Amino acid sequence: MIGIVVVSHSRALATAAVGMATEMVADGKRPSIVVAAGLDETTFGTDAVAVSEAIAAADSADGVLVLLDLGSAVLSAELALEFIDPEVAARVRLTSAPLVEGLVAAAVTASSGASLEAVAAEAERGLLGKQEHLGDGPASAEPAAVEAGQSVEVVVSNQHGLHARPAARLVGLVNGFDARVTVTDVDTGHGPVDAGSLSMVATLNAIRGHLLRFTADGPEADAALAAIQELATENFGDDEPARFPARLSAPTDGDNGGSGLDVAYGPAVLASGIVDVDGYVAGDNESARLEAAVEAVAEELRRLRDASPDLAGIFEAQLALLTDRQQLKEIREVLDRGASAVNVWQLVYDRLAERFEALHDAYQRERAQDVRAVRDRVLRHLTGTTEDSPIEVETEQPAILVVPELDAATAAMLDGHRFAGVAVRAAGATGHGVIVARSRGIPLITGIGDVDVPAGAVVAFDARKGSFEVDPVVEQVRATIAERVAEQEQAAAEAELPAVTVDGRTVAVLVNVGTVQDALAVRGADGSGLVRTELLFGERRTAPTVAEQVEAFRAVAAALPGKPITIRTWDVGGDKPLPFLPQEPEANPFLGERGLRAFRRQPELLRDQLEAVRQIAAEIPVHVMFPMVTTADEVAWALDELGPRPEGLKVGIMIEVPAAALRVATLTTDLDFVSIGTNDLTQYITATDRTNPAVAALADGLDPAVLQLIDHVVRNAGVPVGVCGDLASNPQAAVILAALGVHELSTIAPQVPLVKARLREADLRLIDTAAVLAARDGDQVRALL
Template identity: 70%
Template sequence: MIGIVVVSHSRALAEAAVGLASEMVAEDKRPVIAVAAGLDATTFGTDAMAVSEALTAADSPDGVLVLLDLGSAVLSAEMALEFVDPSVGDHVRLSSAPLVEGLVAAVVTASTGASLDAVVAEAERGLVGKQDHLGDTPAAEAAAVVEADQSVEVVLGNEHGLHARPAARLVGLVNGFDATVTLTDLDTARGPVDAGSLSMVATLNAQQGHRVRVSASGQQASEALAAIEKLAAENFGDAPATGAAPSGSTAGGPSSVSDSPSGTADRSTAGGSGLDVAIGPAVVLGSEVDLSDYVAEDNELERLNQAVETAAEQLRELRDTTPEHGDIFVAHLALLGDRKILEAVEHAISGGSPAPAAWRDVYDELATTFEGLDDAYQRERAQDVRAVRDRVLRILVGATEETPTDGILVVPELDAATAATLDATRIAGIAVRAAGTTGHGVIVARSRGIPLITGIGEVDVQPGATIAFDARTGSFEVEPDEDQVHATIRERQSEREQAVTEANEPAITRDGKTIDVLVNVGVVQDAVDARGADGSGLVRTEVLFGDRRTAPTVDEQVETFRAIAQALKNRPITIRTWDIGGDKPLPFLPQAKEANPFLGERGLRVFRRRPELLRDQLEAIRRVATETPVHVMFPMVTTADEVAWALDELGPRHGLEVGIMVEVPAAALRVATLAKDLDFVSIGTNDLTQYTTAADRTNTAVASLADGLDPAVLQLIDHVVRNAGVRVAVCGDLASNPQAAVLLAALGVTELSAVGPQVPLVKARLRQADLSQVDTAAVLNARDADQVRGLL
């Protein structure tokens, strides 16, 4: 077996790379790997004498492969060859292969007893898989293979498909047989590729759920196929995919009021969707790291490298100490170590820029790129870019990261690390100037039970000033009436406790109207955690399966729908078919870039040219409907022709109730025509509002115009109720607002689907209401949304 030498300027880097590569093969099959890295444990540099010692330690009659990081490492290695015995130097090969990817490929290939030439070839192809996936270069050609004698088909159960570790296990297994084995991805028609080559397996990019044909020829073809089938059945050594919901989803029950130790701040809770009321002194943090006192020196690149490594240590600690949010800090680590970004920073420093300025400018440009993306969730990733930017800048200038306590934190935007490390017993709440609810800092703060409001804008707040906010109403006040705010906090606490106690009671208004209050479901856990829900009025299938790279099978969808129904004790569930486009992409159904995606191919429109995915979903819905009450509804419907097409695709109903989403003004105005052959309609107030007001709900510049209580929106809802001729539901944000829920019921809506934590509150408010006393005429004729709120 060949030996391997790793030459690097950083000992920590080299040891980490060796540790990663060593995990790919069993200990008893690893080649000897010697490290010559750093001038000592912490000082960057390379030493020819250390390299020569490593060459001697790794020497093997089969040869020695040397992998290197930067330019001077090559010079040190070449000089080292002058120091070693010629009998060693004669079979040493210096390779230009990428250090990390090349080392992984080399270790896996060497473990099979491959020749030095074969190992070198695999190491130098180490980048092929990543380049092909990212489109940097044309896909590498598969090695020529002979015609297979026999084949089997396996389905990948791994959550991330044939990624590094399972691919390495497969390659090691294949190379233990006297057989030529190839892989073909039947779902993408890619292949065949040589299954004995790690880079070729990576190039295949086979994902979870893909069907892979394994073909083999040679004396041990049958044995190889049997072994691969067994390995595939064991998920290639990975834990089996569980079908769990995407990380970052939260749901929960009630939380208690908590006072800060100093007695200067109070907060109230609204359950798992986040806390809503807080009062206390303002703790104001600025947005910019002050670079004015930084003095550039001759070793700017080295100073930057040390700052980056310190930042990486901090992020690794956050990743390990907050496992519930570990994925966020893994993403920050990836941003910190992005090769292309680092190259741009190094280039700027080489051109004379001080390290902080170079780092800031490159990361600012990246943040701007994110902010220009179509997808709202991706736009908010610019906050992560700036968080990584500022972490390194603080280290470079020696600034201490502030740890605010005893008050309400006021920040331009909320960093996930700040949210994760706040003392939740001493921070009364957080007020974020930027709008948006999917920033990682917002997600972390809400999951920790910290009261939070976003989108307060540029209101002037002086440090120490008393501030109060009510996220439920969107109010933010400086120097408020403290007695009134404290009374609101006590009232909210009592209200929630009472509502949760009575959650399972029906929502019957004082004038005898029964309103079904259901729960919106995006992950199975939403159904499990729901308190008092009369079923689900909206099962978001694009969210349920939105983390997958491949489309779910019919059986997988049946299993998930069944789990939701069981969690809700077989009460009715309304399954919305795939609703994609605009701000909701599906990884397994790529769409062409559109100039106006909210006005493009969304919802049902997409599937008129791709009906096979819809047909699979409808089959799953029909199956579940034989076991439990199920309704199906189609999203983004505009014309009667679309309704007719959807009903034709559905086929015989066999008792299955069918409806559509009313999300565009055209559908609302012609609802009598659209609903003629339906059982119900459900109004999606989020989209209906943005299309009525011509305001993109994800654009902070106009988001305030997209107000669901705008009288124009309410007039459309009223028109739908009066003209639909079928049951009318609401499943948008308005249904989660207890006050708006009463108004909707007074307008004639009989079914409301809310976010889980709001279900008890909506039911409680409805029980207190006499719908006959609601002046709907005044509301419909109000001047604007603010006047509607006053009337409510």
């Protein structure tokens, strides 16, 4: 148990505070609390020597927490640390917690055997209860005045919740009105926070399905609330399909974009990503210097925003991060006291980045990158190192930019004539910079790690193979590029032709549909192998009626005339919340009530959906499948819920759980097909949370263990087998899947022509499936292709 020391000017005060705190804790569980207060019983003052002795008396291997009143108490306690054994000092923590409230919280927490960090954290939160009650806490000071205002409530329907980009739209909108607006996440109870501050709104961590209450007062309160409602119906400006733009066509005129290929080579241009601030000398007017730098960066970001309407949201978000009034207020206060602009800016934005990194959602965590990008742009302006920006470097031939991480502005400004591609050391596919680079068709590879790249050395990468090479054989790379260009052109030209392999096998290539737009945009799909119903109605807080569902399915089918669509019943849980099916938080949501499991206790929603499926099946060719099935009992239950099948309705299940894959033969006796969800299957086979960057690399869909299980399913299912996970969207993997005997591949819309083209070139007889299944790891599988 940790020890506690109370340092105060007054011995009476300290003794009484200890009395209050120990009253809360049972005798046998009291932590050791030692007082160092007053020069004697009645003389106010603190004594560093007495503090050091008190620390020695309270010392325990678990550490010592020191609570202090003010002024010399702080100085004496710090000095005391210099008097004691450094080994002991290392486990002593001085806390800024309020003395009385903090001591009570500390005593109670320490008595449970909590760690020093945990006790300190509780003590520091000591004021929260009082602040919330009185409504005068630092975060709620301003909002408290808005309580009398009017409110509206809206639902967050964005896939990743109110993350930086939509939050920026909201903040921009709110700040355009003469009104004070606060927002509360009704589902979590967090808030109210200032809706005009991005740092406050984004770190509210409002996820999809949460209900937000906006309260406003001021002359334009009505208009502000109306505009917020309007914005909410537009997903806060978050255009979901544009999140992963991928294109086959050449970049549009005027955009010096890239080749649109996944392979590139050139001399390496290195960017450390670290702004050298050592030479910076603080002057008399740091506030003005910072303001000038912020304005210059704002101007750059506005230019970028206006130059690329597709990506405007990203730069809008960075602008809001840059001009966040909460941050700027904090910074100005410190600068006015003579601090260096570079130091303060760096500190405050590092802290903000850490706040984002601590958020729950992996996608939101990656927004820390936007914060760092904004931080560095301003630091470069402050230190005058803008000219040295690596992307301004002149090279004789198109180069490869090698960066620790890619920020959106760099990706947007990268001249496709001067840069053949970008190699990013950090892993992750949803960074804004990565999205921008992809949308501009700039060849890109992520996750190359800390491979040693000498500046100027020729490097090459092939994102499809996941390879990055220093000093490659340039002729080979050129040959690959020529192949890919031909492939791209051919794929687009032949999208509508069937995918018949050289050895005469026809493989159906279908499209995964999350919105009707996916079905409209796709070229050459043989139908939809996966309609994600939970996304079709994602913006709804109430469950769609049977008629509404029939209407939605009809719209998808109309976009793929005459072709079958595979409706997957509600797939909820794990990382997919369904707004109208509230679920209790689970310790392990990926192992919890996911997919079909979620409806065993409350089947009403599923029953409605199956009714809609039966109705639409009378009109068009429809398949239905159930997600996250584990046992034969579950299949029997689902079929029972479905009831008598209309003629032509094919029924299947998804194979995502290893247990279902292993015993597929016993599950399919009454089924027409199975479809393998490779993302989840891979996650469960490798015991890897794919949203955890630390281990995500283990979730390799080409791991031979995954392929072995797919092979097992194909051999034993006794019904046609499809694959609708990401693996099917990878043209290389698609060939392996076909060679293993998979009948149908359902891919993301842009990949359909590419997958078809690759299959047409493939001779499945030449694929050594035995070698693939016996391979050592995913890399060896890729090498075999």
